[in-house]
Amino acid sequence: xxxxxxxxxxxxxxxxxxxxxxxxxxxxxxxxxxxxxxxxxxxxxxxxxxxxxxxxxxxxxxxxxxxxxxxxxxxxxxxxxxxxxxxxxxxxxxxxxxxxxxxxxxxxxxxxxxxxxxxxxxxxxxxxxxxxxxxxxxxxxxxxxxxxxxxxxxxxxxxxxxxxxxxxxxxxxxxxxxxxxxxxxxxxxxxxxxxxxxxxxxxxxxxxxxxxxxxxxxxxxxxxxxxxxxxxxxxxxxxxxx
Ligand code: APR
Numbered sequence: 067x068x069x070x071x072x073x074x075x076x077x078x079x080x081x082x083x084x085x086x087x088x089x090x091x092x093x094x095x096x097x098x099x100x101x102x103x104x105x106x107x108x109x110x111x112x113x114x115x116x117x118x119x120x121x122x123x124x125x126x127x128x129x130x131x132x133x134x135x136x137x138x139x140x141x142x143x144x145x146x147x148x149x150x151x152x153x154x155x156x157x158x159x160x161x162x163x164x165x166x167x168x169x170x171x172x173x174x175x176x177x178x179x180x181x182x183x184x185x186x187x188x189x190x191x192x193x194x195x196x197x198x199x200x201x202x203x204x205x206x207x208x209x210x211x212x213x214x215x216x217x218x219x220x221x222x223x224x225x226x227x228x229x230x231x232x233x234x235x236x237x238x239x240x241x242x243x244x245x246x247x248x249x250x251x252x253x254x255x256x257x258x259x260x261x262x263x264x265x266x267x268x269x270x271x272x273x274x275x276x277x278x279x280x281x282x283x284x285x286x287x288x289x290x291x292x293x294x295x296x297x298x299x300x301x302x303x304x305x306x307x308x
Contacts, residue, residue, distance in 0.1 A: 071153040072239025075231075075266075076144060077256055078159045078166070081245020081273055082290045087135045088163055092247050108221050116201050116215075123216040124198040127181050130163050131196070137169035140244065140294035145170045147298045156234045158227075160246060160253050162218055177225040177253065183217035186210065192217050225252060235259050241266040242297075245290050248277035257281045271297055 080090035184195035189208035241260035
């Protein structure tokens with residue numbers, strides 16, 4: 067893949083943040099091997115037991131605030147790509163952490179929501195939220211108590227920004243997937259969409275082959291902090307051509 071002005075869409079998943087100290091979901095010891103999705107990540111779970119669901123996300127917010135958790139070389143490489151690539155670069159992340167933001171990524175969509183935000187079920191406003199969300203917390207906008215939920219897309223809910231993402235995929239010449247198992251739709255279907263609708267060159271950067279691996283034209287398997295900077299250098303023309 068030579069340096070061109072093709073637009074790039076990068077889809078990221080939990081694997082890009084693993085080396086920053088954030089757990090993945092489906093790897094050995096991952097979050098969904100310890101806690102059941104039905105207990106903490108569905109609207110029904112929140113209706114049934116809001117305290118349990120809020121405590122789960124409070125714990126993850128605390129983990130994100132740890133001083134050891136910071137953007138890694140893979141997050142930073144994607145910022146370099148955005149700054150130096152002649153075409154547009156959009157990062158669509160499934161991650162609810164803020165590591166792409168902290169690294170300085172500008173054209174970034176959090177399709178599964180953000181851990182550091184809370185949304186009011188009454189007035190629908192979204193607020194920055196750094197601490198715990200208590201079950202009786204008051205919405206800073208409408209002052210209603212007990213109506214705040216994490217600004218997270220749960221299983222059974224529609225991901226955010228789908229129109230923008232679809233448009234970017236339709237216009238992209240290169241689609242890169244980083245650190246995702248390809249187990250969760252609609253994100254898992256983006257590679258096929260980019261191939262069919264844009265004829266995009268598709269690249270998998272992951273620790274191992276993902277579920278949709280055969281749909282990628284190019285594969286680089288290894289840890290994100292190694293393979294993402296190397297691939298970005300190659301794209302920008304500083305490294306060996308693939
Ligand atoms: N470098 C690169 N890839 C890695 C690394 C690493 N250091 N560590 C793990 N991986 C890979 C794993 O091999 C796996 O394929 O990252 C992938 C992580 O997969 P999942 O745990 O399934 O995470 P993700 O694909 O982001 O999950 C999608 O599922 O539960 C939901 O909403 C949640 O956004 C999440 C979605």
